Amino acid sequence: MSLIDPQSVPRLAQHYPRAPGLLRHNLAAEPLLGLPALAEAARALPREQVERRMHDAGNGEAFRMIEADTHPADAIAAGCVNDAWIMLRYIEQLPAYRALFERLLAELAPAIGPATGPVCDIKGFVFISAPGTHTPFHFDAEYNILFQIAGDKVFATYPPAPPYIDLARREAYHVAGENMLSWSPDYAAAGTEHRLAPGDALFVPYCAPHWVHAGDAMSVSLSVTWQCRRSRAVADALWLNPVMRRVGLPAYDPAAHSAAHAPWLRAAARRVGQRIGLL
Template structure:
């Protein structure tokens, strides 16, 4: 394989591709859900991400969309329960006001619920769907959602995996994100990965021995990072400034099929069978997804 030639060919393809409103031309369109990579975004200075707007919008959102906790977490903590197990003892208004000094972490789900984020959300969805079309993995960004992350200096986001693809954009402060190979059983066993994706098993537990397998990306305002579907990762914010970042999450037709295949695997294991892990053979994964979809249609027809 000639890496220099591959890079040059990718660059030529990008120059011929349709321009994107929110993402700069250095985005690796060919690597979507194949590998993590950094690039530049064009959204610095967007009014929706101003401190004034965030201070207004976040407290106005339903409480079920706003999670906040202490930022003094460890990589192995349960990220999904941080707001319960590591509460910071403050209200959301107090947390926002003291975020520079209170060692706190705020995560907002579905920020597009607030009208100020709607134009930005539509622009990002349009760009993501253009990337999907070029990769031939679908035309609709299924379940697209915006997440906001506001964190005190030095805060840690514990290791976790997501059931979707992610593009993370930095607006203030700096951070380090360590991303691990999505389908490597040395990071987590396939049984754990598939059970978690199927909503039928425990969350993945951090194994410090897997740390050398990760790639650490350091980025600052204007930088963005693509985290592939089910790629484990953890985050450390920089020491000097409050970190403000936003991600758009989504599923492609391809990742939906892989989800279906993992759900089927989890059901087969309940029958004491040992199916081959998802992520190793595209043809086999596609057959499993088709089988699961056919079974689901049959079940609906019998109701």
């Protein structure tokens, strides 16, 4: 059986890579995404890549780690994640999950490949969220499909442009990895809210700001993310921007260029500079 509803592939092609779009999948009964397997995965991953955070944070500052004597895998195995947000980061390190993600992206290749070329840097994240969990406003510098496995949630997306995200925030991410964004009540009506139940999936465009709110039951979601040649060039150019300013040259701003325009020269300059030790 296909992992993706075949009708969702041409539907994704209509949205990808610029606009969010809903898909359907057949992963809700996948054993690797059940709580027993996820508890095993949590123990197999490096401990620092299994995060437990506040589930009711109103902003990025409050979305802090929770220190506990027990391993998060214990709560996952018991099925009682009632007061935390747990993330398994980089789960593609485990061979069975890597194979699953490669199957998923192979089925979606007819929609992805013609627009952005072959996928690279595939990563996987599993989110196990207590009822009512609020994930604050933030962005991810990657292409992302979130697959809802259990429970339900509202996932609100915003355009990857000012006022929701600006050049300074994008540069800060590529320097320090910080992806939280400032929230304004004025933004509330501007987002597009996607209601996800098991079997639903959502494509989230590169760097699209978003917030997430889980429903009344524990939620399990899988995010499969990837890069392409252009997105890697954009990341290199953003990293190089402070250097360009210091020598009096203009910074690269993705919001000022079309998706067809990529900063190949700047990306190459960064790579050469790193190779010879200048950057």
